[in-house]
Amino acid sequence: MSGSDYLTNQPEVTAGSLLIASTGLTGPTFARTVIYVIEHDAQGTLGVVLNRMSDAAVFNVLPAWAELAARPRAVFVGGPVGTSSALCLGVAKTGVDVGAQPKLHQVLGPVAMVDLDADPEDLAQILTGVRIFAGYAGWDAGQLEEEISEGSWIVTQSLPTDLLSEPSVDIWQHVLRRQPWPLPLLSTFPLRPEEN
Numbered sequence: 001m002s003g004s005d006y007l008t009n010q011p012e013v014t015a016g017s018l019l020i021a022s023t024g025l026t027g028p029t030f031a032r033t034v035i036y037v038i039e040h041d042a043q044g045t046l047g048v049v050l051n052r053m054s055d056a057a058v059f060n061v062l063p064a065w066a067e068l069a070a071r072p073r074a075v076f077v078g079g080p081v082g083t084s085s086a087l088c089l090g091v092a093k094t095g096v097d098v099g100a101q102p103k104l105h106q107v108l109g110p111v112a113m114v115d116l117d118a119d120p121e122d123l124a125q126i127l128t129g130v131r132i133f134a135g136y137a138g139w140d141a142g143q144l145e146e147e148i149s150e151g152s153w154i155v156t157q158s159l160p161t162d163l164l165s166e167p168s169v170d171i172w173q174h175v176l177r178r179q180p181w182p183l184p185l186l187s188t189f190p191l192r193p194e195e196n
Contacts, residue, residue: 010148010155013040015110016039018162019047019144020154020175022064023186029080032172035137036089036158038107045139048078048087050162051171058132060116062086068120070129078133088114090123090130091160101126129164154183 005006011017019035035047050059056075059066065088066073092098092110099106103118104126115125123130139147147153156179165171176187 001080011043011157013037013144013148013155014108015039016111016158018156018158018175020156020172020179022151022154025152025181030137030152031123034162034171034175035153036163038074038089038113040144042141043142043153047137048089048133049076049137052164054134054168057132062116062126062132063130065120065130068124068127068130070131072167076131076133078135079137081138083135085135086116087133087136088116088130089133089163090114091129091163091171092126093128108158111158111163130169150192154179170176 013019014169017037017040019037021030021033021035025031030056030155033052035044036050037047039046054070054077055075057066058069058075060075061075067092075086077083089107090104090112092104092112093102093112096105096110098110098112101112103115103123104112105115107113116132120130144153148155156175162171162175163178165174166187175185176183
């Protein structure tokens with residue numbers, strides 16, 4: 001399958017999908033972002049941007065969660081909507097039945113929404129780490145599908161490791177490199193092509 005075929009025949013968006021910003025999406029809100037989809041149904045879509053770290057340390061915002069937060073222990077900007085509220089996603093340890101945990105809401109596999117009213121010390125026994133997001137990205141019914149058909153987003157499946165990526169990893173490039181050929185070529189696209 002060629003890259004252009006992939007863009008016109010993309011997988012369906014589901015909970016746990018990744019949305020990779022295309023090189024044509026250049027606005028400051030979503031340029032070079034990777035969005036983890038938390039919910040997708042007939043009413044719309046909700047997700048969080050995985051690669052927009054804020055200057056706020058988790059310790060300063062939600063100190064009880066600082067130890068369980070994956071490095072870098074910063075709050076991430078989940079998107080432009082509801083930035084005064086926090087969302088938390090976590091990755092369960094191997095063998096944990098996520099569906100049986102009352103303070104977790106399973107998204108896909110070991111990835112779950114975490115109830116921030118829970119005791120982080122209790123969850124430390126079952127989670128490898130969490131990421132806390134200020135705000136989220138949201139689309140009304142049909143809006144995301146329209147943006148995908150316009151070529152703004154590349155849809156792919158996530159890996160649990162995407163959620164808690166090390167700070168040294170450029171997740172936009174990393175996720176693009178594992179897509180069908182020739183999409184990995186997009187990972188080399190310059191941030192400001194006019195300067196090349």
